[in-house]
Amino acid sequence: MAKKFELNEIEVWDGNMAAAQALRQADVDIVAAYPITPSTPIVQNYSKFLADGYVDGEFIMVESEHSAMSGCVAASAAGVRAATATSSQGFALMVEVLYQASGMRLPIVLTVVNRALAAPLNVNGDHSDMYLGRDAGWINLCSYNPQEAYDLTLMAFRIGEDLRVRLPVMVHQDGFLCSHTAQNVRPLQDEEAREFVGEFKAVNSMLDVSDPVTHGVQTEEDWHFEHKARQHHDMMSSFDVIREVFGEFKERTGREYDLVYTYKMDDADVAIVALGTTVESARVAADQMREKGVKAGVVSFRVLRPFPFNEIVDALGDVKAIAAMDRSAPGGTFGMLFNELGAALMAKGKRPILLNYIYGLGGRDTTINMLREVYEQLNECAQAGEAKYPLQQFIGLRGPKLSFY
Amino acid sequence: MVKKIKNLKEFSLSNDRFEGANLMCPGCSHNIIVREVLNATNDPVIVATATGCLEVCTAVYPKTSWDVSWIHIGFENAAVAAATVSAAYEVMKRKGKLPPATQKMVDEGREPKIVAFAGDGGTYDIGFQSLSGAFERGHNFMYVCLDNEVYANTGGQRSSSTPIGASTTTSPAGSVSYGEKMQKKSMVEIMADHGAPYVAQVSPSKWKDLVKKVQKGFEVYGPVYINAQSACTTEWKHAPEDTIEVSDLGVESCVWPLYEIINERDEHGIIYSTKLNITYRPKKKIPVEEYLAAQPRFRHLFKPENRHIIDLWQKAVDARWEYLQRREEAGV
Amino acid sequence: MAKDMKHIDIEEIQKLGWDELIPGAALFSFREPVEDVVEVPMEERPYAPTNSHEWQVGDWRVEKPVYNRDLCIDCQFCWVFCPDMSILSRDKKMIGVIYEHCKGCGICVEVCPTNPKSLLMFPEHMDNDEALKRWPQKEEKKKD
Ligand SMILES: Cc1ncc(C[n+]2csc(CCOP(=O)(O)OP(=O)(O)O)c2C)c(N)n1
Ligand code: SF4
Ligand code: SF4
Ligand code: SF4
Ligand SMILES: [Mg+2]
Numbered sequence: 001m002a003k004k005f006e007l008n009e010i011e012v013w014d015g016n017m018a019a020a021q022a023l024r025q026a027d028v029d030i031v032a033a034y035p036i037t038p039s040t041p042i043v044q045n046y047s048k049f050l051a052d053g054y055v056d057g058e059f060i061m062v063e064s065e066h067s068a069m070s071g072c073v074a075a076s077a078a079g080v081r082a083a084t085a086t087s088s089q090g091f092a093l094m095v096e097v098l099y100q101a102s103g104m105r106l107p108i109v110l111t112v113v114n115r116a117l118a119a120p121l122n123v124n125g126d127h128s129d130m131y132l133g134r135d136a137g138w139i140n141l142c143s144y145n146p147q148e149a150y151d152l153t154l155m156a157f158r159i160g161e162d163l164r165v166r167l168p169v170m171v172h173q174d175g176f177l178c179s180h181t182a183q184n185v186r187p188l189q190d191e192e193a194r195e196f197v198g199e200f201k202a203v204n205s206m207l208d209v210s211d212p213v214t215h216g217v218q219t220e221e222d223w224h225f226e227h228k229a230r231q232h233h234d235m236m237s238s239f240d241v242i243r244e245v246f247g248e249f250k251e252r253t254g255r256e257y258d259l260v261y262t263y264k265m266d267d268a269d270v271a272i273v274a275l276g277t278t279v280e281s282a283r284v285a286a287d288q289m290r291e292k293g294v295k296a297g298v299v300s301f302r303v304l305r306p307f308p309f310n311e312i313v314d315a316l317g318d319v320k321a322i323a324a325m326d327r328s329a330p331g332g333t334f335g336m337l338f339n340e341l342g343a344a345l346m347a348k349g350k351r352p353i354l355l356n357y358i359y360g361l362g363g364r365d366t367t368i369n370m371l372r373e374v375y376e377q378l379n380e381c382a383q384a385g386e387a388k389y390p391l392q393q394f395i396g397l398r399g400p401k402l403s404f405y
Numbered sequence: 406m407v408k409k410i411k412n413l414k415e416f417s418l419s420n421d422r423f424e425g426a427n428l429m430c431p432g433c434s435h436n437i438i439v440r441e442v443l444n445a446t447n448d449p450v451i452v453a454t455a456t457g458c459l460e461v462c463t464a465v466y467p468k469t470s471w472d473v474s475w476i477h478i479g480f481e482n483a484a485v486a487a488a489t490v491s492a493a494y495e496v497m498k499r500k501g502k503l504p505p506a507t508q509k510m511v512d513e514g515r516e517p518k519i520v521a522f523a524g525d526g527g528t529y530d531i532g533f534q535s536l537s538g539a540f541e542r543g544h545n546f547m548y549v550c551l552d553n554e555v556y557a558n559t560g561g562q563r564s565s566s567t568p569i570g571a572s573t574t575t576s577p578a579g580s581v582s583y584g585e586k587m588q589k590k591s592m593v594e595i596m597a598d599h600g601a602p603y604v605a606q607v608s609p610s611k612w613k614d615l616v617k618k619v620q621k622g623f624e625v626y627g628p629v630y631i632n633a634q635s636a637c638t639t640e641w642k643h644a645p646e647d648t649i650e651v652s653d654l655g656v657e658s659c660v661w662p663l664y665e666i667i668n669e670r671d672e673h674g675i676i677y678s679t680k681l682n683i684t685y686r687p688k689k690k691i692p693v694e695e696y697l698a699a700q701p702r703f704r705h706l707f708k709p710e711n712r713h714i715i716d717l718w719q720k721a722v723d724a725r726w727e728y729l730q731r732r733e734e735a736g737v
Numbered sequence: 738m739a740k741d742m743k744h745i746d747i748e749e750i751q752k753l754g755w756d757e758l759i760p761g762a763a764l765f766s767f768r769e770p771v772e773d774v775v776e777v778p779m780e781e782r783p784y785a786p787t788n789s790h791e792w793q794v795g796d797w798r799v800e801k802p803v804y805n806r807d808l809c810i811d812c813q814f815c816w817v818f819c820p821d822m823s824i825l826s827r828d829k830k831m832i833g834v835i836y837e838h839c840k841g842c843g844i845c846v847e848v849c850p851t852n853p854k855s856l857l858m859f860p861e862h863m864d865n866d867e868a869l870k871r872w873p874q875k876e877e878k879k880k881d
Contacts, residue, residue: 029496032489058496062485063538070482070535071489074453077476078493079504100478105761166760202504204763206474207494209449209517210506210770214469216477217762223466227762229755414829417813420778425822425838426789431797432842436820447775463789467742467750469764470789472774472782506772612817638842646843649818 002027002056004190005049013185015178018146019085019111019171020045022153024055025193029080029200032060032071034090037123038175039113042085065090069097076106077215079205081157083108087175088115091129095136101168102137103231104216107160108168110138111153114276115175116362124363125175127275127327131336137231139169139238140304144279147185149173151255154188157197158245165238166203174276176363188253196252235306242303259308261300262315264290268297270378271316273337274325275300278366285371294379307340313348316341320382321353323374327360334392353381356392364396406514407620408447416616419444427470428462432645434635434652435459435551437609439522442549445619449473449510449517451490455483455527458558459551480527484536487521488544494519518623519546525566526556529590540599540628547622547629550592553637561640565590570714571702573640578705583714588721596630597666600676605665608634610652614663614684621665634661642701654696657687659726681732690726693719743768743785750786778827798841800858803868804833809855815845852876
């Protein structure tokens with residue numbers, strides 16, 4: 001049995017400590033992991049908890065992220081709770097196995113501390129890794145601060161392991177801005193967290209030698225489509241479970257989570273849609289704009305996959321101008337948020353002005369002033385009733401202005 | 406618990422846990438090896454398999470050929486898969502949370518044996534990192550390489566196990582090429598140098614030697630590596646009925662020497678002794694040429710312009726056999 | 738709802754729609770738990786329909802091995818080297834060939850040590866009784 005970790009009502013934790021504490025309280029049986037900035041402290045903290053007797057599990061420091069995720073897949077198929085953490089290049093190396101984990105329907109939890117992808121090599125935050133894995137069949141939860149990183153990591157186990165879901169779950173937090181920024185966090189006490197997460201429910205465990213099971217089969221054109229359809233269906237149906245878990249968490253903690261996060265959207269004319277810590281900066285910018293009489297709001301995805309189609313359109317449907325702010329190099333098209341929001345709005349007959357801003361790559365600072373400038377542009381567009389600016393702009397960039405369309 | 410197998414008749418009392426109507430080629434050695442390994446124990450077995458012939462032919466939806474729990478994740482991760490299943494088993498055992506049927510076995514002294522099967526591609530090449538890591542970490546499992554010296558499943562490309570002179574689809578023999586240019590990598594020594602307690606080379610044709618080694622491997626705690634010769638009728642291009650004959654030629658010519666390396670550690674984990682034992686000595690070492698002649702993948706070597714490769718082969722095999730004997734004599 | 742793939746038949750399995758599949762494409766070996774599988778011979782195992790044991794590959798063959806009990810010395814070479822678990826042995830005795838699973842590789846014939854052999858390949862369509870009638874005589878050992 002693990003020792004109880006005495007926690008204060010309010011702890012000062014950075015996002016990495018918050019995630020590590022959630023993994024500890026979830027009684028993860030196997031953590032197979034490999035270090036990479038900025039997520040390294042999660043596994044370091046976890047191994048320290050283990051060394052001090054605060055967890056009763058196994059930490060396997062493997063030789064690569066590919067093996068880290070492979071180890072989690074094997075452990076989960078063996079019928080035990082498995083989790084890991086990574087960032088950036090490590091995430092990229094895991095990608096093959098991310099698809100195997102979701103296809104095999106194993107409820108692994110992966111805490112991703114978002115960081116740019118090389119080349120050029122860069123250790124700082126952007127969302128390239130998140131975007132790389134968004135179609136890997138994992139549930140994607142997004143946090144904006146350490147408290148949320150903690151809360152969502154605990155909830156990730158509940159959601160993924162629910163028998164109606166059985167899918168792996170990623171919890172994202174921004175590299176450095178969240179992972180290394182100490183803030184007040186109100187944790188659950190160990191017993192309460194354990195009770196909330198519950199015992200791991202093994203499904204088709206390989207360790208039951210009386211009921212042999214085959215995991216990771218070959219399917220060809222006669223079966224693959226049906227399995228992928230089933231997987232997609234179950235992902236699309238997981239909204240109910242996600243809402244249930246969010247609801248129960250609110251009852252316990254008073255902290256409320258929704259599929260889509262909104263700030264001052266009731267009467268908003270202009271809105272920024274962004275992910276990660278930018279949400280918090282955008283809130284400040286929105287407040288300042290409101291002081292100037294601009295009805296500004298902020299929208300974000302709490303759940304990026306499954307894609308909350310109805311909720312995102314409900315949140316944005318009456319807005320006149322929207323900034324889809326993508327913090328990932330778009331690689332020859334618009335940013336993911338622009339494309340996905342555009343499709344969702346159009347499909348529901350909404351035609352707000354939609355602009356794409358590429359920002360903050362490789363950890364480039366995103367100031368409140370920059371976000372205010374985005375609102376100013378949106379406001380101009382809203383008043384004119386047409387896009388007064390190029391559809392895609394790079395902001396915060398040195399050199400001549402870069403924009404398209 | 407060690408299964409008593411005095412002779413072949415006794416071995417034939419085994420009830421297979423690997424099933425027919427799988428999709429492996431007629432005459433495939435992989436199957437023979439898997440049978441011999443699984444039948445070497447009566448303890449429960451849990452298997453991880455790398456992508457490759459064995460995987461794509463024994464778990465094709467909606468049917469499985471395994472009567473033991475089995476997992477395939479990818480091509481390069483069979484070692485970490487088996488190693489982590491082993492770790493998961495140990496955690497659950499420690500926590501007293503094993504499924505009841507498994508706990509019962511453990512109480513009877515019949516702990517599950519965790520075995521990884523992978524091809525030479527999945528072992529010598531793409532899976533090497535995961536294998537090396539799992540061995541260095543010392544997990545308790547057995548890794549069996551089904552060494553057919555080629556990427557068979559994808560149509561016969563060379564691997565770092567392909568021997569010199571073999572014609573493969575990516576090292577084809579041609580008017581200006583005798584085929585594969587590199588000598589085969591020595592996996593057995595490489596794995597022994599990881600400090601694994603037990604490492605051995607086997608051939609399915611010498612079933613008793615194989616079974617004994619697998620049993621020894623199951624008895625030690627820690628990672629065990631078994632390099633199994635696996636004649637491939639499709640890529641070595643011999644007739645299916647000749648699988649055992651070709652395997653025997655490999656053993657009798659010392660192309661495929663049968664030996665084991667035992668690393669013994671003291672209570673601090675320090676290796677105090679490394680011993681290499683040759684476990685089979687051909688009565689009369691036959692010329693390598695006979696082994697090569699039995700396999701059309703080497704047919705072009707018999708052209709006058711390529712004969713020097715056959716001489717080179719013989720030299721290399723002799724040198725290696727010498728080396729093994731010297732190590733055995735020296736007790737290192 | 739996922740169908741209970743342990744308890745439906747092979748024809749039904751082949752028609753399953755996406756909604757009836759077991760998440761993660763897991764397959765089962767047996768219909769019900771088998772406490773100690775090594776103690777249970779294949780005739781007595783509760784194979785699930787998803788176990789390849791329940792399927793056939795006999796139609797891969799052009800030639801089949803025919804077994805001649807009269808010559809057999811029960812050495813079990815054929816049993817140990819058959820790649821496809823298709824030699825049925827019980828109580829240290831060779832009993833016969835499992836034709837549903839035999840792929841006709843001919844290994845069993847090659848390794849059979851008796852003279853004449855106790856296993857021989859015959860055309861697939863030939864009756865086994867007919868094959869036994871055509872069994873060759875003892876072959877003189879060639880001197881070299
Ligand atoms: C990451 C990755 N790269 C390549 C492949 C393609 N691939 C599948 S099996 C295989 C060859 C397997 O060769 P080997 O490991 O020797 O096994 P064999 O089929 O010979 O038994 C290859 C190249 C793959 N499945 N995954
Ligand atoms: S190609 Fe070779 S290894 Fe693969 S199934 Fe056929 S005989 Fe076996
Ligand atoms: S190999 Fe021949 S003699 Fe030996 S058991 Fe089989 S049939 Fe009988
Ligand atoms: S022909 Fe091959 S598959 Fe058939 S019984 Fe003989 S060895 Fe087995
Ligand atoms: Mg191979």
